[in-house]
Amino acid sequence: MTVRRFLQLSFLSLFLVLIALTTFPLRVQLPVELFLRMDPLLLITASLAARTAVAGLGAALVILLATALLGRFFCGWVCPLGTTIELTDDLLYRRRKRRWPNEARIARGLKYVHLIVILTAAAAGYGLAFVLDPIALFTRTATYLLHPAAVFLSNTGLDTLRPLAEKADWVALYYARLPQPLLSSGSLVAAVLFVTILLLNRLQRRFWCRSLCPLGALLGLTARLSPFQRVVGAACDHDGRCRRGCETGAIAPGETEYDPAECIACQRCVSDCHLKVTAFRFRDPRPRAAMPLDLGRRRFLTGVLGGGFGALLFHVSPTRRLMADRLLRPPGALPEDLFRKRCIRCGQCVKACPTNTLQPDWFEAGLEGLWSPVHRMRLGPCDQGCNVCGQVCPTGAIRALPLEEKRYAKIGTAIIDRERCLVWADEKFCLVCDEACPYNAIYFVQDAEKKRRPHVDRTRCNGCGQCETACPVLAAGAIVVRPDNQIRLETGGYRETAGRLGFRFEKGSAEDEFKETDAAPEGG
DSSP states (O other), rough: OOOOHHHHHHHHHHHHHHHHHHHSSOSSSSSSTTHTTOOOHHHHHHHHHHHHOOOGGHHHHHHHHHHHHHSSIIIIIOHHHHHHHHHHHHHHHTEEEEEEEETOOOOOTHHHHHHHHHHHHHHHTTOOOHHHHHHHHHHIIIIIIHHHHHHHHHHHHHHHHHHHHHHTTHHHHOOOOOOOOOOOHHHHHHHHHHHHHHHHGGGGTTHHIIIHHHHHHHHHHTTTTTEOOOOOEOOOOOOOOHHHHTTTTOOOTTTTOOOTTTOOOHHHHHHTTTTOOOEEEESSSSOOOBBOOOOOOHHHHHHHHHHHHHHHHHHHHHHHHHGGOOOOOTTOOOHHHHHHHHHOOOOOOHHHHHSSOOOEEOOOGGGGGGGGGEEEETOOOOOOOOOOHHHHHHSBBBBBOHHHHHTSSSHHHHEEOOOHHHHHOOOOOHHHHHHTTTTOOOOEEEOOTEEEEEEEEETOOOOOHHHHHOOOSSSSSSSSEEEEEEEOOOSSOHHHHHOOOOOOOOOOSSSSOOBOSSSOOOOO
């Protein structure tokens, strides 16, 4: 095993381990969102769209500066998606004939078009990097596809061992079971996109990296400044072995020139050179002969127009206004417009959520909100002892709040559907929502017929969803949380804001109330 392959596998393993450790409570000091913080494309687009520097991605600047010094090393040595593509290529396509020759420069300019589309849209205030950025894409795939599949297989294995554990009186193994994450429509799309990227190797080795990856385009442009260059000695016999074996087809005919924007610094050409006259060295980058950048005026204009059209499409979409006020975002989420600009749809908050209440949106908020996190309170409540979603968010789209402060980040307000409620509609006795509420926001009013009906005190409800999850009515609950009176702040304290608005979310601070009146209170 080469040093490069060892490091590739190490970074891929670290990436997968950090994904697995993205749980509540967090058990490691290392940021579980480390690879997202290292992504320069996410740093630039999130900062452009939000019109402010995203401090959470500051590590990406180190990668960008290192690329200007060492070339496109991140793609060849660190990127977990690039490593996965290489491993798949070795497994499936090593002995199969490709559709295109390795040295053919076909569709190379597409990645620059993708980059320009993303940057143009970000400049217009819309973040599109999440669609094709490799780190966000692979994190999303691991969260929505690989992790649920791994848990399912693990539980299947535990079920197989359960009879043996019962006979051996191994109680811990008998009752062992991992909480199963849910699969959604977004999981299917993530799977299709991921598998398509791997199958594109049938066209050319690392076709995604050569022709489609926008992060690769950004790092490639930066790598053209690098003084760390490929040097070929005069004794080269031009046998073409290095050109045929190049991972990204970066070597020009004649074998002496190469394209630093395409080279991923894997140094395979060094090991393939039978004369040992190829090396990478530091030298003045200015006088070198380099292959021209594969970006013409037509591609540049196509990218600008594509990004502008995408921004316009999002801006005039009716879904943008119709659905924005109906979404339940995580506690601590920034105001909606800023949240959408900052959120990179990585799925870290969804992965870490202990109750499965956070789920990826699937066009409920339109194209702009695709894969962004929303609460599904019917699946589970927002655990009042958990604040992990803000801790794992790499861009600050969800603020990291202390538990005491998080309680006052009002998600919404519970609303009772009187036509479906067992007490209101069927005159049955039910106290489930009242017993589930941690803040005594559910209380009963006794009407003139001496019948007690449930109501919601909006000043005590912080939208945690405990009532909606517990409601015994089948399908949609008879009590649901809507984003009414939600508190979403870019800066400032939630507790102070909630107090100023008249909200009080204190556990066990009030008793249930019964009032001799047939009039429902305002908002109940």
